[in-house]
Amino acid sequence: MMELLVNGSKTFCYTGGKAFDASQPTAIFLHGVLNDHSVWILQTRALAHHGWNVLAADLPGHGKSAGDPPTSVEAAANFVRELMDAAGIDKAALIGHSFGALIALEAAARMPRRVSYLVLVGVAFPMKVSPVLLEASQYDPEKAIAMVNTFSHSTLAPPPSALGPGTWLYGGSRALMRRVLASNPRVNVFYTGFKACDSYAGGDAAMAQVEAPTLFVLGQYDQMTPSKAAQSLIRGARHGQVTTVPGGHAMMLEAPDAVLAAMRSFLAP
Amino acid sequence: MPGYSDPGFDTLALHAGAAPDPATGARAVPIHLSTSFVFASSDHAAALFNLERAGHVYSRISNPTNAVLEQRVSALEGGIGAISTASGQAALHLTIATLMGAGSHIVASTALYGGSQNLLHYTLRRFGIETTFIQPGDIDGWRAAVRPNTKLFFGETVGNPGLDVLDIDTVSGIAHEAGVPLLVDSTLTTPWLLKPLDHGADLVYHSATKFLSGHGTVIAGIVVDGGSFDWAASHAAHGKFSELAEPYDGFHNMVFTDESTVGAFLLRARREGLRDFGACLSPHSAWLVLQGIETLGLRMARHMDNTAKVVAFLASHPFVARVGHPLLESHPSHALAQKLLPRGAGSVFSFDLKGSRNQGKAFVDALQVFSHLANVGDCRSLVIHPASTTHFRMSDDALAAGGITQGTIRLSIGLEDPDDLLDDLKRALRAAEKAGA
Numbered sequence: 001m002m003e004l005l006v007n008g009s010k011t012f013c014y015t016g017g018k019a020f021d022a023s024q025p026t027a028i029f030l031h032g033v034l035n036d037h038s039v040w041i042l043q044t045r046a047l048a049h050h051g052w053n054v055l056a057a058d059l060p061g062h063g064k065s066a067g068d069p070p071t072s073v074e075a076a077a078n079f080v081r082e083l084m085d086a087a088g089i090d091k092a093a094l095i096g097h098s099f100g101a102l103i104a105l106e107a108a109a110r111m112p113r114r115v116s117y118l119v120l121v122g123v124a125f126p127m128k129v130s131p132v133l134l135e136a137s138q139y140d141p142e143k144a145i146a147m148v149n150t151f152s153h154s155t156l157a158p159p160p161s162a163l164g165p166g167t168w169l170y171g172g173s174r175a176l177m178r179r180v181l182a183s184n185p186r187v188n189v190f191y192t193g194f195k196a197c198d199s200y201a202g203g204d205a206a207m208a209q210v211e212a213p214t215l216f217v218l219g220q221y222d223q224m225t226p227s228k229a230a231q232s233l234i235r236g237a238r239h240g241q242v243t244t245v246p247g248g249h250a251m252m253l254e255a256p257d258a259v260l261a262a263m264r265s266f267l268a269p
Numbered sequence: 270m271p272g273y274s275d276p277g278f279d280t281l282a283l284h285a286g287a288a289p290d291p292a293t294g295a296r297a298v299p300i301h302l303s304t305s306f307v308f309a310s311s312d313h314a315a316a317l318f319n320l321e322r323a324g325h326v327y328s329r330i331s332n333p334t335n336a337v338l339e340q341r342v343s344a345l346e347g348g349i350g351a352i353s354t355a356s357g358q359a360a361l362h363l364t365i366a367t368l369m370g371a372g373s374h375i376v377a378s379t380a381l382y383g384g385s386q387n388l389l390h391y392t393l394r395r396f397g398i399e400t401t402f403i404q405p406g407d408i409d410g411w412r413a414a415v416r417p418n419t420k421l422f423f424g425e426t427v428g429n430p431g432l433d434v435l436d437i438d439t440v441s442g443i444a445h446e447a448g449v450p451l452l453v454d455s456t457l458t459t460p461w462l463l464k465p466l467d468h469g470a471d472l473v474y475h476s477a478t479k480f481l482s483g484h485g486t487v488i489a490g491i492v493v494d495g496g497s498f499d500w501a502a503s504h505a506a507h508g509k510f511s512e513l514a515e516p517y518d519g520f521h522n523m524v525f526t527d528e529s530t531v532g533a534f535l536l537r538a539r540r541e542g543l544r545d546f547g548a549c550l551s552p553h554s555a556w557l558v559l560q561g562i563e564t565l566g567l568r569m570a571r572h573m574d575n576t577a578k579v580v581a582f583l584a585s586h587p588f589v590a591r592v593g594h595p596l597l598e599s600h601p602s603h604a605l606a607q608k609l610l611p612r613g614a615g616s617v618f619s620f621d622l623k624g625s626r627n628q629g630k631a632f633v634d635a636l637q638v639f640s641h642l643a644n645v646g647d648c649r650s651l652v653i654h655p656a657s658t659t660h661f662r663m664s665d666d667a668l669a670a671g672g673i674t675q676g677t678i679r680l681s682i683g684l685e686d687p688d689d690l691l692d693d694l695k696r697a698l699r700a701a702e703k704a705g706a
Binding site: 036041042046160168174257260 | 316351499524
């Protein structure tokens with residue numbers, strides 16, 4: 001792992017079990033609302049051991065990263081630029097999930113020259129959050145965690161996953177959401193994250209600015225960001241590819257091999 | 270199986286971890302009696318060994334049948350994952366050996382299964398791990414027993430032999446103040462009666478030999494990680510968990526807490542503990558436990574109904590001096606059991622005959638439906654007379670210190686017709702009375 005000072009704040013980046021090597025291309029992984037770097041364990045380890053530098057950041061104010069949590073997708077996109085500057089990276093592939101996918105999209109639009117590939121996993125635009133869920137995330141986070149957990153998982157029999165065989169993903173996702181919520185005693189990063197997704201209006205405009213080849217990884221059973229909600233972005237992508245994997249919104253965990261295979265066939269170091 | 274939402278206990282007991290077999294269509298969980306699993310390619314092999322991909326390599330580390338069991342018990346307990354082991358004792362040892370080494374200290378309840386007592390009091394001491402034992406209800410005692418090298422709190426949901434109920438909410442709070450997790454042995458209650466993780470416990474284990482398998486056919490254990498304990502934070506504050514929060518040169522220099530925010534314990538327990546200590550569960554045994562879990566809810570409800578009837582019968586019998594079950598207001602844990610265990614405090618309990626050691630033996634010998642053996646949690650009703658069997662070497666004074674009299678009888682209430690159980694007990698009580706005449 002690496003700790004970078006971004007905008008004056010300590011930023012935790014998981015590097016996939018390998019040291020950062022400036023001679024290799026870099027992939028930056030961006031997690032979704034109330035998640036952290038660990039949702040990408042398998043994909044990050046695989047890329048890190050096959051020719052890529054990996055930086056899977058905890059967003060500011062989330063998990064092991066200090067700083068103020070971004071209150072908008074645009075602010076989070078600026079964080080990505082600052083992260084790349086802090087790491088001395090000129091160009092990187094941006095890989096994001098859900099909220100992280102919107103961040104990656106906006107960052108790719110803002111710095112088209114510095115983004116080599118864009119991978120949007122479980123993405124939708126607009127990414128409206130139901131008023132009931134938004135309110136619950138603010139006033140009854142435990143209830144909202146239960147709702148998100150139900151909507152994000154599609155199977156009671158997931159394959160071996162992030163922790164190996166014997167992983168129970170419903171429980172793992174719930175424990176992670178609770179941990180990330182507790183990691184910031186000052187700001188409810190559940191609500192701020194959802195609010196940022198809900199209020200983001202720039203998706204189509206951003207897509208039009210993106211020059212990098214773009215891969216959409218969509219979950220066949222995704223109830224949070226169903227594939228039809230990604231169609232506007234897919235139509236707007238200049239160099240877009242779409243892969244559907246057999247999983248729900250938490251597809252990196254429910255279909256880890258398929259998500260990895262899609263990434264690896266798309267990303268050429 | 271897309272489309273599930275908030276599955277309930279019985280649905281999880283049947284479906285968690287298992288879908289129809291994609292290769293054969295088999296609906297029941299197949300028993301994968303294979304030591305090893307073929308790699309799709311050299312790259313696939315390397316990726317599995319390097320933890321870039323998840324999958325099965327060798328059945329000491331993981332197995333598809335065992336993985337179903339692990340997911341299922343995790344689901345029922347509300348955990349993030351589990352590791353099945355050769356026995357409940359193996360699960361306890363794996364947990365301790367993952368979290369600490371020589372020079373460490375445990376605070377444990379005095380009310381423990383005898384095998385756990387042996388491990389902590391004698392065997393682990395030989396390996397440099399000391400344990401301080403505290404009466405489960407002595408809340409100040411738990412707090413006072415903490416040392417700088419304490420790594421774990423440990424107790425049973427309902428403790429052996431008196432069914433002292435562990436105040437998990439309070440004891441876990443003290444553990445967390447001290448920067449250590451609470452491990453709970455939930456064998457006698459099962460998640461149908463109590464989910465310790467919901468009350469603040471961090472790790473839960475079972476002797477799956479008992480109620481989970483439920484049929485007296487298999488020796489098995491399982492430890493579930495709740496994913497709630499922040500090993501990295503505790504290590505940063507107290508320096509307690511270098512095993513999880515520092516690079517481990519025995520495994521890719523991995524920092525398990527960086528690798529997984531919530532699953533560091535499980536990662537190390539499988540990748541080191543199963544690999545090196547090797548107390549894995551046979552897939553056939555895992556399947557037997559799964560078969561039992563499918564009816565866990567139905568069985569536990571019947572265990573509780575039968576137990577209530579037997580407890581009421583014994584409590585009103587003139588030849589019975591005491592019944593040690595929290596169902597009774599006279600039991601010291603009655604109020605706590607009402608709160609933590611509203612469905613019942615288990616079906617294993619002891620009672621005292623008003624009689625001698627010989628009368629205790631006569632009682633056991635007269636029973637016809639109850640089986641006289643050293644186990645609990647079978648679907649059949651079981652009985653043992655500690656003074657003439659498990660504790661026969663002990664003096665009267667030593668027995669008394671352990672809460673056992675010459676007339677103490679331990680029962681494990683099964684699933685038979687309750688009237689037959691009551692008739693059997695009546696007959697045996699008469700025989701015991703006569704033996705004293």
